[in-house]
Amino acid sequence: METSVLPLNLCHVQKKLLILNRFYMFIHSSALLALIHYRVFGLREMMAKNEGMRLNVLVPYVLVFAAELMLCFLWLVNQGYRWRPVSREVFPERLPEDDKLPAIDVFICTADPSKEPSVEVMNTVISAMALDYPPEKLNVYLSDDGGSAVTLKAMIEAWKFARFWLPFCRKYGIKNRCPEAYFSSLDDDESNRIEFTSDKEKIEKQYEKFKERVEWIKENTSMATSKDHPARVEVINLMADSDPVDAGETMPLAVYVSREKNPSHPHHFKAGALNTLIRVSGMLSNSPYVLVLDCDMYCSNPSSARQAMCFHLDPNKSPQLAWVQFPQKFHNISDKDIYDSQIRFAFKTYWPGKDGVGGPTISGTGFYLAREALYGLANANDADLGELRKMFGPSPEFIRTALRENSSNNHVRNGEKLSTSLLQETQLLASCTFEKNSQWGKEVGFRYFSVVEDYFTGFSLHCKGHISVYFQPSKPAFLGSATTNLSEFLVQNTRWCTGLIEVALSKYSPLFYGPPRMSFLQSLCYADLAYFPFFWLPYWCLAIVPQLCLIRGISLYPAISSPYFIPFVFIFISANLKHLQEVISSGLTIKSWIYEQRMWMIKSVTCYTYGTINTIMEKFGMKEASFLPTNKADDEAQIKLYQSGVYDFRVATMFMAPICTLIILNLASLFLGGVEIFRGRNFDAMAVQAFISMFIVTVQYPVIEGMFFRKDIGRVQQSAIVLSASLALAILALGAILLPSGF
Numbered sequence: 186m187e188t189s190v191l192p193l194n195l196c197h198v199q200k201k202l203l204i205l206n207r208f209y210m211f212i213h214s215s216a217l218l219a220l221i222h223y224r225v226f227g228l229r230e231m232m233a234k235n236e237g238m239r240l241n242v243l244v245p246y247v248l249v250f251a252a253e254l255m256l257c258f259l260w261l262v263n264q265g266y267r268w269r270p271v272s273r274e275v276f277p278e279r280l281p282e283d284d285k286l287p288a289i290d291v292f293i294c295t296a297d298p299s300k301e302p303s304v305e306v307m308n309t310v311i312s313a314m315a316l317d318y319p320p321e322k323l324n325v326y327l328s329d330d331g332g333s334a335v336t337l338k339a340m341i342e343a344w345k346f347a348r349f350w351l352p353f354c355r356k357y358g359i360k361n362r363c364p365e366a367y368f369s370s371l372d373d374d375e376s377n378r379i380e381f382t383s384d385k386e387k388i389e390k391q392y393e394k395f396k397e398r399v400e401w402i403k404e405n406t407s408m409a410t411s412k413d414h415p416a417r418v419e420v421i422n423l424m425a426d427s428d429p430v431d432a433g434e435t436m437p438l439a440v441y442v443s444r445e446k447n448p449s450h451p452h453h454f455k456a457g458a459l460n461t462l463i464r465v466s467g468m469l470s471n472s473p474y475v476l477v478l479d480c481d482m483y484c485s486n487p488s489s490a491r492q493a494m495c496f497h498l499d500p501n502k503s504p505q506l507a508w509v510q511f512p513q514k515f516h517n518i519s520d521k522d523i524y525d526s527q528i529r530f531a532f533k534t535y536w537p538g539k540d541g542v543g544g545p546t547i548s549g550t551g552f553y554l555a556r557e558a559l560y561g562l563a564n565a566n567d568a569d570l571g572e573l574r575k576m577f578g579p580s581p582e583f584i585r586t587a588l589r590e591n592s593s594n595n596h597v598r599n600g601e602k603l604s605t606s607l608l609q610e611t612q613l614l615a616s617c618t619f620e621k622n623s624q625w626g627k628e629v630g631f632r633y634f635s636v637v638e639d640y641f642t643g644f645s646l647h648c649k650g651h652i653s654v655y656f657q658p659s660k661p662a663f664l665g666s667a668t669t670n671l672s673e674f675l676v677q678n679t680r681w682c683t684g685l686i687e688v689a690l691s692k693y694s695p696l697f698y699g700p701p702r703m704s705f706l707q708s709l710c711y712a713d714l715a716y717f718p719f720f721w722l723p724y725w726c727l728a729i730v731p732q733l734c735l736i737r738g739i740s741l742y743p744a745i746s747s748p749y750f751i752p753f754v755f756i757f758i759s760a761n762l763k764h765l766q767e768v769i770s771s772g773l774t775i776k777s778w779i780y781e782q783r784m785w786m787i788k789s790v791t792c793y794t795y796g797t798i799n800t801i802m803e804k805f806g807m808k809e810a811s812f813l814p815t816n817k818a819d820d821e822a823q824i825k826l827y828q829s830g831v832y833d834f835r836v837a838t839m840f841m842a843p844i845c846t847l848i849i850l851n852l853a854s855l856f857l858g859g860v861e862i863f864r865g866r867n868f869d870a871m872a873v874q875a876f877i878s879m880f881i882v883t884v885q886y887p888v889i890e891g892m893f894f895r896k897d898i899g900r901v902q903q904s905a906i907v908l909s910a911s912l913a914l915a916i917l918a919l920g921a922i923l924l925p926s927g928f
């Protein structure tokens with residue numbers, strides 16, 4: 186046995202951050218205890234004094250206290266990821282020889298060529314085929330949920346172009362292997378040799394031709410997607426005419442899969458598509474590892490496969506390692522990322538923290554997963570065929586591949602025609618009835634329980650004892666298109682919140698389901714993700730109750746002269762400084778801190794609120810689950826607004842109204858309360874409430890601008906303003922009726 190083998194990867198605990206985090210947890214929680222102490226005693230005092238028993242004073246006090254308790258609880262579950270943040274390092278040069286590397290199946294999902302432009306999707310396909318990995322060990326599967334002829338034809342074109350692109354990349358060691366990104370980037374670090382320059386010109390022309398052909402296909406083929414079509418599996422290598430341009434160049438296997446769709450069968454959105462790919466690929470290549478990509482997430486750095494293998498092939502790794510997650514990064518983030526489209530918090534702060542306590546959750550795209558983990562065969566070792574059918578469905582051929590009883594079917598790549606029986610089998614595996622009476626979506630494959638299939642599948646695998654790893658390379662491995670307009674962003678976030686609340690309000694609620702199955706800290710991390718949409722409860726409350734009381738002169742917070750004023754101020758400052766520290770150590774500036782605060786408030790009163798309502802309606806059967814893919818097609822005017830940091834308020838009234846109502850209400854309370862305070866009444870006791878309104882109004886200033894001062898297309902629509910003003914008036918009137926004057 187060799188003992189001096191150098192490790193393939195290292196894990197570093199971020200010691201300084203760990204100490205800072207734990208110190209912060211300690212002092213912040215002490216201040217929270219002081220706050221609770223103040224509230225409990227305040228309540229007792231109120232009860233003791235007879236006049237204090239007036240319900241209309243007690244109710245606002247109790248509401249604010251309840252909101253604060255909720256915030257304390259959410260703060261508490263938010264600490265899991267702060268406990269032990271880590272970072273990782275890999276040494277791909279220490280990997281075994283190419284011929285000893287395991288094969289990888291790449292899964293790319295697309296659903297609709299009008300929302301997900303084919304050229305962009307094909308760039309993802311091409312960049313995946315061009316990963317720095319032995320091509321005979323790379324198999325790229327594209328799932329087309331729209332069953333669109335455009336996508337199939339475009340994929341054939343992509344494959345033909347890749348036959349030139351791959352040798353070019355290999356020959357010159359091109360680092361950016363997504364053609365669109367490569368040709369539009371200015372930094373050209375390749376050599377300037379004459380041969381290279383002429384080759385580059387040639388390939389660029391071919392790329393332009395490829396794009397033209399895809400455009401031609403789009404113009405001459407129906408762009409319609411269908412919810413009712415048979416299964417179709419095509420091996421692109423066999424379809425593209427195979428005049429051997431570069432004889433000797435091995436190409437990865439490329440397969441187009443469009444599963445059968447039928448309106449009377451649930452299709453489970455992306456999770457359903459991925460499960461079909463698992464089965465079909467099991468028949469055709471059956472690689473032990475799987476890379477999952479969204480159709481817009483191209484491989485920006487071809488090294489990711491080898492980097493991931495530094496974990497999966499580590500001889501010292503735990504046999505439980507199921508996936509290596511890379512961060513989601515985006516190519517279209519503005520310096521002024523006003524919507525926090527990059528989801529900084531998750532990928533820069535949260536995931537490294539989770540990595541220290543059991544591993545990050547699956548983030549939908551950019552992860553290398555061990556196929557076996559999805560089969561859950563560990564407990565089914567000596568299951569008989571009957572039991573296996575109950576798990577995997579009625580295909581003995583597929584079961585054999587899952588048990589790895591037949592060697593992988595490499596004949597497909599070698600140019601042999603797909604045998605009719607094999608083809609029929611894949612079609613059966615992609616049919617919409619195949620999963621009936623099986624464990625697909627439950628115990629096998631990606632889980633269907635929630636529309637955030639990534640979160641729930643990760644949770645489920647972690648509950649089964651698997652672990653995962655988060656790796657952030659210095660050069661981003663994958664780049665996608667983030668949603669950069671408010672409308673799209675709010676719809677997407679509402680979908681996520683709906684999915685998370687589905688889990689939070691179910692028997693899988695992480696604080697209950699997690700602890701017997703995973704560490705408490707890891708359960709906290711999952712709980713935090715599932716519960717954060719509940720922020721809407723305290724946010725609504727704190728945006729209305731203190732304000733109405735301010736107008737009526739009812740004090741809900743300690744006076745400046747009271748010793749309890751200190752913990753309140755401390756909590757506010759400490760929480761915000763911590764947030765600021767996390768923003769700054771993510772490499773951003775104080776501006777991003779304000780953007781995040783703003784979006785947090787906006788999302789709370791819209792996405793989080795509607796997400797909860799959606800889930801409750803689904804539970805009562807009043808609404809069906811849905812997954813509307815985001816729009817990835819560019820809208821020039823909208824991109825311009827985002828790039829210049831101007832909010833685009835062309836948003837459905839349903840989203841705009843809650844935001845505007847609360848802002849108008851806060852403006853009114855600031856004004857009316859301010860007048861009273863100016864008259865010399867009770868400033869000492871009302872200061873905190875005045876500050877809350879002031880804070881909200883200041884942070885949300887761009888919305889005020891959008892309502893009253895902007896004239897461009899992105900301003901808030903008149904109808905939304907009128908509706909919001911009326912709603913705000915109604916709330917004010919209600920306050921005036923229900924609350925006694927404290928002056």
Ligand SMILES: O=c1ccn([C@@H]2O[C@H](COP(=O)(O)OP(=O)(O)O[C@H]3O[C@H](CO)[C@@H](O)[C@H](O)[C@H]3O)[C@@H](O)[C@H]2O)c(=O)[nH]1
Nearest residue numbers: 294295296330454455458479480548549550637812814815
């Ligand atoms: O019925 C569907 C719906 C979507 N998709 C594909 O799923 C991917 C993600 O969809 P997108 O519209 O980009 O949603 P996002 O909200 O941006 O996706 C994030 O959130 C999802 C969970 O809600 C995860 O699955 C994704 O990986 C993650 O990037 C895309 O490639 C779609 O083509 C399908 O294949 N079938």
Ligand SMILES: [Mn+2]
Nearest residue numbers: 479481666815
């Ligand atoms: Mn997306």
